[in-house]
Amino acid sequence: MQEKLFIIALFCYLISSVKYFLYLAFRRKLLFIVANSSVAAGFVVHTAGLVMRSIQTGQGPYTSGYEYTLFFSWAIILVYLIVEIRYRIQDFGSFVVPMGFLLLVYSLTLPSETVAANPAIKLSLTLHRTLSFLGYSAFALAFGAGIMYLLQERQLKSKKFGPLFYRLPSLEVIDDINHKLVAFGFPVFSIGFITGSMLALKGKGSFFSWQLSTLPLMVTWIIYGGLFTGRIAVGLRRKKAAVWAIIGFLSVMATYFLHVY
Amino acid sequence: MNIIVVGVNHKTAPVEIREKLAFNEKHVEDSLRKLVEYTHLSESVILSTCNRVEIYARAHHKEMGIENIKSFICGFHGLERTQVDEYLYSYANEETVEHLFKVTASLDSMVVGEPQILGQVKEAYSTARSLRATGMLLNQLFERAFTAAKKVRAETSIAENAVSISYAAVELAKKIFDRLDDKAVMLVGAGEMSELAARHLVSNGVKVVMVSNRTFDRAVELARELKGNAIRFENFPDELERTDIVICSTAAPHFIIKKEDVEAALHRRKNQPMFFIDIAVPRNIDPAVNDIENAYLYDIDDLEGVIESNKREREKEAQKAMSIVKKEVDQFLHWMDTLDAVPTIVALRERVEKIRIDEMEKTFSKWSGLTDKERLAIDNMSAAMFNKFLHTPIVSLKKQTESKDGHWYLKVVKDLFNLD
Numbered sequence: 225m226q227e228k229l230f231i232i233a234l235f236c237y238l239i240s241s242v243k244y245f246l247y248l249a250f251r252r253k254l255l256f257i258v259a260n261s262s263v264a265a266g267f268v269v270h271t272a273g274l275v276m277r278s279i280q281t282g283q284g285p286y287t288s289g290y291e292y293t294l295f296f297s298w299a300i301i302l303v304y305l306i307v308e309i310r311y312r313i314q315d316f317g318s319f320v321v322p323m324g325f326l327l328l329v330y331s332l333t334l335p336s337e338t339v340a341a342n343p344a345i346k347l348s349l350t351l352h353r354t355l356s357f358l359g360y361s362a363f364a365l366a367f368g369a370g371i372m373y374l375l376q377e378r379q380l381k382s383k384k385f386g387p388l389f390y391r392l393p394s395l396e397v398i399d400d401i402n403h404k405l406v407a408f409g410f411p412v413f414s415i416g417f418i419t420g421s422m423l424a425l426k427g428k429g430s431f432f433s434w435q436l437s438t439l440p441l442m443v444t445w446i447i448y449g450g451l452f453t454g455r456i457a458v459g460l461r462r463k464k465a466a467v468w469a470i471i472g473f474l475s476v477m478a479t480y481f482l483h484v485y
Numbered sequence: 486m487n488i489i490v491v492g493v494n495h496k497t498a499p500v501e502i503r504e505k506l507a508f509n510e511k512h513v514e515d516s517l518r519k520l521v522e523y524t525h526l527s528e529s530v531i532l533s534t535c536n537r538v539e540i541y542a543r544a545h546h547k548e549m550g551i552e553n554i555k556s557f558i559c560g561f562h563g564l565e566r567t568q569v570d571e572y573l574y575s576y577a578n579e580e581t582v583e584h585l586f587k588v589t590a591s592l593d594s595m596v597v598g599e600p601q602i603l604g605q606v607k608e609a610y611s612t613a614r615s616l617r618a619t620g621m622l623l624n625q626l627f628e629r630a631f632t633a634a635k636k637v638r639a640e641t642s643i644a645e646n647a648v649s650i651s652y653a654a655v656e657l658a659k660k661i662f663d664r665l666d667d668k669a670v671m672l673v674g675a676g677e678m679s680e681l682a683a684r685h686l687v688s689n690g691v692k693v694v695m696v697s698n699r700t701f702d703r704a705v706e707l708a709r710e711l712k713g714n715a716i717r718f719e720n721f722p723d724e725l726e727r728t729d730i731v732i733c734s735t736a737a738p739h740f741i742i743k744k745e746d747v748e749a750a751l752h753r754r755k756n757q758p759m760f761f762i763d764i765a766v767p768r769n770i771d772p773a774v775n776d777i778e779n780a781y782l783y784d785i786d787d788l789e790g791v792i793e794s795n796k797r798e799r800e801k802e803a804q805k806a807m808s809i810v811k812k813e814v815d816q817f818l819h820w821m822d823t824l825d826a827v828p829t830i831v832a833l834r835e836r837v838e839k840i841r842i843d844e845m846e847k848t849f850s851k852w853s854g855l856t857d858k859e860r861l862a863i864d865n866m867s868a869a870m871f872n873k874f875l876h877t878p879i880v881s882l883k884k885q886t887e888s889k890d891g892h893w894y895l896k897v898v899k900d901l902f903n904l905d
Contacts, residue, residue, distance in 0.1 A: 251642060380660060381775065383787050385794045387801075389660070390646065395758065396663035459755030462779050 226280070229273035230294065230332060236266025237301070237325035244318040248391055260308070263321055267301045270328075274298055280338075283346060286353035287339040289484035293331035295353070296480075299361035300324040303405075307365060313401055314393045319368035334484070345423055352419040359413025360476050363448065366405040367473035373398045373466035399462050402469055403455060410452040417445055440479040447472040486824065486886075487547045488626060490584060491554040491575040492532075492539030495595050498572035505562055506569065508533040510612075516561060517618040523553040528623040530613040532588075534605045536595055541585065543622045551575045582626065582817050586810045589630040590637040591644070597799050598643040603634050621891070625820065633813035640809060643802040646795035651682040653791045654762050654783070655689050658730055661760050661781055669693035671728040673721055673742075674735030675707045678764050682732050683711055695728065697721035699735065725750035725759075732762045733769040742770040747780050764788070826886040829895050830879055832904040837875060841867050 243259035246252075274285050274294060285291035301324040307313065341349055372392055379389045392398070451468045454460030460468065493503055508516055513531050520529040520542065528543040540558070544550025555573060559566050576584050587593045589606045610627040613619050619627070637643060647653040662668055670691050672679050675698040683694060694713025698704035701717055708715040716724055725731070725746060735741060742761070751759060758779040763770040768784055775782040783791070822828075845867060849860060878898075885894040898904070 252640065376660070380657070380781055383783070383790060385791070385798075387798070390642065390798060394660050394663040396661065400663070459757075461756055462758060464756075464778070 226273040226276045227332075227336070229269050229276070230328065233266040233270035233273065234325065234328050234332070236262045236269065237321055237328060240266065240317070241322045241325050244315070244321055248315050248318045249387070251391070259317060259321075263301060263317065264305065267298070267305060270294075270298050270301065281340075283341050284350045284353070286349055287341045288335070288337070290331055290334040290336045292353060292357065293327055293334060293484065296357050296360060297324045297327035297331060299357045300327065300364050303358070303361040303365055307401065307405075311401060311404075313369075313397060315391055316365075316368065316372070316401070319372055320365055323364050323368065345426060348419050348423055348426075352416050352423055355412050355416030356420065357416075359409045359416055360480070362405045362409025362412070363469070363473050363476050366402050366409065366469040369398050369402040369405065370466035370469035370473075373402065373463065374470075377463055377466070395462065399465060402465055403461070406448060406451050406465075406469065410448045413448065414445070417441070440475050440482060444472060444475040444479055447475055486622065486821075487544045487550060487577055488541070488581045488622065488821075489544050489547060489550045489554070489575065489577045490539055490541045490581045491551055491558065491573055492537060493569075493572045493574070494537035494539070494593070497574055502569065502572050503536070503538060505564065506538045506558060507535075508538065512561075513609075513612055514616055516557075517613055517616050519561070520554070520557055521618055523550075523557065525549040525553050528620045529618050530610055530623055530627065532606060532609040534602070537588070539588075541581065541623060541626070543620065547577045551577070578821075579814070579818060583810070583814045585626065585630050586633045586814055586817075587807075590634040590806055590810055592637075592803055592806055592810065596648055597803050598645075600644055603631070603638075606634075607631065622821075622824075626817065629813060629817045633810055636809050636813070637806040641802040641805045643799055643806050646798050648792055648795055648799070650678065650764070650785070650788050650792070651685050653788050653795070654682045654732070655685045656795075657781075657783060657791065658686065658760055659689070661758055662729065664690065666690035666692055668729040669695065669727055670730040670732065671695040671697065671716075671721065671724060672707070673697050673731060673733045673769070674699075674765065675703050676734035676764070679732040679734040679762075680707060680711075682762065682764075686730065687711060691730070695721075695724055697724075722746055726753040728759065729757070730760045730762070731770075732764065734763075734765045735769055737765070737769055738767055740769060740771045742774065744771050744773045744777065747774045747777055751777065751779055762788070823895065824886060824892050826883050826891075826895060829898055829904060830882065833879070833898065833902055834875065836902055836904065837871050841871055
């Protein structure tokens with residue numbers, strides 16, 4: 225049953241992604257409305273699926289690669305919807321919803337059996353994974369904003385304007401949303417990071433479990449920490465911030481895939 | 486029933502001709518009255534702007550109606566037909582509808598997408614309407630034209646991109662900065678074009694304006710006009726770090742803003758972007774400034790380039806707009822078809838004739854022993870009866886469809902007899 229819900233959500237996101245791209249190209253209001261409503265519908269179904277899964281397993285969707293990829297995709301769409309409602313950044317959806325879609329596709333290729341969590345650490349695990357993925361989602365959106373920024377900046381510098389130039393918002397708006405996403409994502413991710421470290425301490429007796437995945441995790445934390453503090457301290461903003469947000473997210477993906485395998 | 490238009494526009498006639506043919510407000514009232522007095526014309530609207538003079542009318546006869554308007558135009562302005570014939574264009578029905586829809590949606594304008602024309606057409610129509618020079622047909626025509634124009638405006642970005650230097654500067658500023666109300670602009674050199682650009686920026690929200698000029702008095706004067714501050718020419722480099730938008734237009738033969746200046750200013754303002762507009766020839770700002778991160782430099786050629794690409798964008802949007810207009814035209818023509826009495830009358834006659842034949846054949850098959858002569862007599866009698874019966878309704882139907890509420894009569898007849 226939940227699988228069916230996830231597949232419905234998947235199609236909603238697919239429709240939404242396609243419509244966002246068509247809207248970017250053709251600027252028909254109807255396309256935008258369809259794109260927005262299908263992503264919202266997908267999100268509702270996706271949420272229902274996650275809730276059912278959690279009821280069935282008796283724990284949050286955090287214990288297997290399958291589960292947290294589902295959750296990651298869900299969190300990206302959640303943060304996107306909040307940004308869309310709050311800030312209405314033109315055409316942001318074209319850069320973000322496809323990420324949610326691709327992650328959902330990926331999750332459905334993973335084995336879906338339940339892995340029981342150690343009851344002793346259930347609560348801190350829940351906290352760790354929820355916060356980490358909310359942080360990652362904000363970083364995913366900042367990545368999308370970074371790409372938008374570079375596209376727009378390139379056109380302004382080269383003075384060669386493609387159709388995208390007319391569609392995308394101003395550099396200031398994109399930079400601002402990048403900043404807001406990192407300002408939200410970094411503290412949330414940091415708390416997740418700390419709870420994770422404490423879990424590792426409890427479980428394995430050392431503060432960091434020196435697995436292969438720990439290194440990129442550290443790198444990720446340092447990158448976003450730099451981006452978070454650098455804006456005010458050394459004027460790390462605009463193009464540099466966009467590039468950092470892109471590099472940071474590549475590091476997130478490296479961390480993530482090392483974790484899933 | 487025909488819709489016709491006769492007129493000249495910027496494409497067909499030079500300004501010397503257009504000004505001779507123009508109708509000013511005072512003339513319009515008089516002219517509309519006279520127009521309707523022509524035998525072949527019933528409703529009319531006069532559209533007179535600096536780029537076009539057009540008379541729309543409803544005509545009972547296409548060619549005669551066009552002739553009527555032409556001779557009215559010449560008579561009114563005291564011109565010979567030979568003087569104006571080569572400049573006048575005329576359209577009828579479908580072409581008229583398409584023409585008006587294009588005009589109203591600003592697809593026929595000198596600058597495609599310019600916003601004034603819709604207001605001008607509205608004005609022309611409401612004048613004619615208030616003088617009762619329009620009726621059901623032109624009312625519907627113009628209302629539909631406005632709908633189409635609004636659709637074009639809403640569904641395309643035909644009017645969005647700047648096509649003049651000073652607007653292009655504002656538009657670019659809005660792509661770099663989101664809000665302009667917390668930005669500062671500095672004019673270096675108080676030329677006419679930079680003044681115009683500054684005015685556009687101010688009307689788009691910029692609050693802080695600085696003016697620097699070699700002749701300080703001129704700077705003071707312009708600063709007062711723009712509600713800004715005057716800055717001595719030797720001091721302007723110090724102000725760069727507080728400036729978001731710099732417009733340069735001095736007569737200096739060399740670069741007065743160099744790469745180092747901008748780098749230093751950007752460093753001090755923690756990489757908050759700066760937008761440089763260099764409209765001086767020879768150029769005043771080192772082109773290498775554009776290579777600095779967060780500095781955007783546009784010279785006069787770059788701005789021309791922006792305008793060119795904006796125009797191309799408008800052309801593209803115009804194609805999209807054309808397909809919207811075509812759809813609207815089709816809808817209007819369809820509505821016009823429903824006004825035509827002839828098909829309804831034909832259908833009515835066919836319906837009655839079928840009943841007559843069916844009933845006659847039923848009677849003949851039951852009634853053997855009738856001679857051919859008798860059959861013919863019955864045939865003739867029933868035909869005459871039905872013809873007489875239909876004569877009055879058909880005549881009044883024809884008459885009513887020429888009136889204001891004619892389409893209702895047609896609808897009632899169609900419904901009563903279940904035609905279509």
